[in-house]
Structures are given as C-alpha cells and as structure tokens.
Amino acid sequence: MSVTIDDELWSAVGDSTRRRMLDLLLNDGGGTATTLSRQLPITRQAVAKHLGVLHRVGMVHVTSLGRERIYEVSQAQLARAVAQLSSVGATWDARLQRIKGIAEAIQHSREG
C-alpha cells in the first residue's frame, strides 16, 4: 500500500516558514503580508510569495479590505493537512511496530 499523499498539501506544509505563518494566522485569527512579516525574519515580499503558495493550495483565503488584503486559514484544508500528517505518522508507526515485533520474534527464537 502506498503512502503517497497529496503532494501539494505536503509541500505547502513541509516548509518551516509556512508552518510558522499558519501558526501566526491561527493565533491572530488572520493577518496581512505586512503584519506577518513583522513577526518573521523575512521580508514582506517573501511572505507574500508564501501566502501565494498557501492560497494556491487552498490553505488560506483572502478578503480585501481597503488597501489591505487579509489572509485567514481555511479550516477545512488545514483539517485535511492534519489528517494526512497523522496518516503518514500512523503508517510509519505501524511499520515500526511490525519491525519491532519481528526483531523480538527473532530474539525469542535465538533465546529459546
């Protein structure tokens, strides 16, 4: 069984800066490229690019308000991402358990 996953989602969430951005957006309930860049060690333009990729995969949605563009996390899509994270984790966990079981069986057969 393949653990191949929605690659777009993963690449969105695989970047540490984007994870921090999602974190900030969740914490503050939304933000603009400018407000985010104030809380991050990168420029507004870099933040804007990241928001672009997050938006392209539907992880955030935008609303214009005057001259500002406010980004918020899309709950449904974040839930999907969380589900996939835990799915991969669970799969690997299961394989580790199985390997561990095999190792123990070998150990037993050696001891017995």
Place this chain on the structure above:
Amino acid sequence: MSVTIDDELWSAVGDSTRRRMLDLLLNDGGGTATTLSRQLPITRQAVAKHLGVLHRVGMVHVTSLGRERIYEVSQAQLARAVAQLSSVGATWDARLQRIKGIAEAIQHSREG
C-alpha cells in the same frame, strides 16, 4: 507556544521522494541507491543524493557489503519524526477545535 520543530528532520521528511524512499526501505528492510532507483522515477544519482541527506540527519544508516552500500532506516530517528508529525498535527487540531468553539459561542450568543 511555538511549534517550531527540528527543521532538519522536517526537511528530510518534507520531500515526497524521500518519503517514498523511507517507505520502500521500511517495506524491503533496506536497499541500495541502485535498487531504490529501480522502484522510483528518478536516476540512481538523484537517489544517492537523497540518501545523503537522509543519512546526514540520521534517518538511515549504511553498511558496506562488497561493492554495495546498503541503507536501512534508523528506527529511533523515524520514531522521532513520527512524534513530531503528530505533535504538529495535534497542535493544529487543538487550535481548530478552539476556533470552532469560539465560533459556536458566537453563534449561541447571536441566537440567545
């Protein structure tokens, strides 16, 4: 609270090709750059580079056997990765729940 995570581990696991490689190594109990490249749509040299980064972060270990170099998954490090995946997932999940709770509270106060 920051969800900042061991970035090396994440960048190792954030790449979809490397995830597939880990999968294959777990499934087969080990492999070489050549055997992996046969099961992947990329060249042996590309696989070798990926094995390099996985090795650098301790996700795999190598043993030389004749002219072959056999890679196996390091169980301890994979377990760490799994733990971090589920940690991020749990954090986001909690925030989603909290937001959902707030939304419901607002809904109630509107209705009440």
Place this chain on the structure above:
DNA sequence: ATCAAAGAGCAACCAATCGTTGCACATACC
C-alpha cells in the same frame, strides 16, 4: 486639496536544492 506615509504588487537577481547527463573507479563474475 494636497501630499506624505503605509500597504500591496511586480520584476530582477542570488543561493540552494532536486533533477539530469557524463565520466571515472571499484568489485564481481565469465
């Protein structure tokens, strides 16, 4: 009403990474 300040967008550029091809070297086997 005008004009400076602040937010956003666009383009060019740089460095790192993921892929490629091509070649040299080492080991296995006939």
Place this chain on the structure above:
DNA sequence: GGTATGTGCAACGATTGGTTGCTCTTTGAT
C-alpha cells in the same frame, strides 16, 4: 583478462526561497 554492475563525483538546468528596488493605491494629516 575483460565485461558487466554498483558507486562516486562534477557540471549543468529548472525551480524555489530569499533579497532589493521600483511603482501604484489608499489612507489620513495638514
């Protein structure tokens, strides 16, 4: 010995994450 197979190294191109610099729009203060 010679050929096939596994590995390693280097150069190259495309993409990506960051930068700087500029322009445009909106706000708001004088």
